[in-house]
Amino acid sequence: MNTVTSKDGTKIAYDKEGEGPTVLLVDGALCTRSTGSKPELVKLLAAHFTVYSYDRRGRGDSEDTKPYAVEREIEDTEALIDAAGGAAYLYGHSSGAALAMETAIRLGKKVKKLAMYEAPYNDDSQAQRAWREYLKHLTELLAADRRGDAVALFMKLVETPTEQIEGMRHALIWPLLEAIAPTLAYDHAAILGEDASVPTQWAARVTIPVLVMSGGASYPFMHDTARALSQAMPHAELRVLEGQSHNVDPDVLVPALVEFFSL
Template sequence: MSELEHHATTSSDGTPISYFRRGRGPALVVTHGSIATKEQWIPVSEALAEHVTLYVYDRRGRGGTGDAGDYSLAHEVADIAAMREVAGPGAHLLGHSFGALATLAYAREHGLGGGTLLAYEPPLAVQGPVAGDRLAGYRELVDAGDLDAALEYALVNFVRVPAEAIPFVRETPLWGASVPLTPTWVRELAEIDALGSDLAPYAEIDDPTHLIAGTATTSFLYQSAHDLANIIPGAGITDIEGADHFAHLADPRGFTRVVVDALDTAAVVR
């Protein structure tokens, strides 16, 4: 089994970035989603590390990574740039959820220079604002310090998890790990809605791109992936049968096969 190596680097604004390195083979930088840290990717990293060299980092404001006084998607793009510098020329990118939006933004601005972009269920406003007016209610719960209620509110109102499923989600390790991170979601939801519903700018991406979605995921997440696959020239898409937004946790080996197949296909096309 490949060992985890813990390291740190620095973003362009001086923010320290904590990451782990694991595996062998082509470099793959992983950008995790909202209310998560790099720790969420440790289980699947064991399988992925048999095929690629992983660079999985904490996004700013959580884990071992610092933060700054202001925030925008541009900061996330800068952090990815710092990680690709560590990983080396031609490094591939894998982004999950909000992390997928960040990797898409990076690809639009910088290109991948020989790498492949994998975007797993980016949360775009394809069915109307993701948060909209409901963001105010979430912000109030966060500001009041009721982070447990804030997470439930967000899952029901933003991720569109059925209310009757919440008791089951509460029993998973995901709940306890996510609650302390709920404040970081406020600014990310605002950034998502600010992107709007026009996907035409993503047609600028000319690097090999592959979208990933689960067939049992939330409707707007599934649609986001498929709409992007139709917009980005030459993009591929894989549906993971029966999977939701956390296929990398539920089936690490199955998710690894999807990632490896997508990278192999892109290499053939390239």
């Protein structure tokens, strides 16, 4: 494990693996550099690139500094890019894709290319009403320090079956999820915003090459969102990974990333 110090003094933990051009991985909600399929993704990418996988602030081995601001997370990314030599490719998944997009806009030439998988914006009016209600309830639960209930609330939002949620409450990973539950507010209230609408005007400011991806077996709105983002960006390519859900298989994702970053 390595660390960098962000502009506000926060220590950010990261791992570095492989050789070649730098690819920085930006996680979505409730993820760390060691959870889910991340180790397999790093392993496959490291055969082609130098891969930086890090714990976003408030997660894993990274510190946190209050109050939270999206700008501080972008400064974290900049510190990592500077440690890597001053320029990098970015890959962001889910809300991490939204953060990566904002990072690309703000850091200019330090980000050479951007790949995004299923940034969960949604222009459907009914979904936006549900999102606002979710944010209200999330804020109340976190204010009461009911972290487990906040995690469960998010899982219900993404349609995890109730019996599966209850089973997870007794699993070894649950305390880890509770520990980083406050970061749900970072990803959702701060990064995705009060209604999670597709920020096409913001996306239009991304001038570097972008690969915008969705899964062929994922939520239908994800493809609509990916299409809207790609159409707003001046140098974007839209790609559907057939058979993939929101939890994309690294064996399918990595060839697309290698092709895009190697062009």
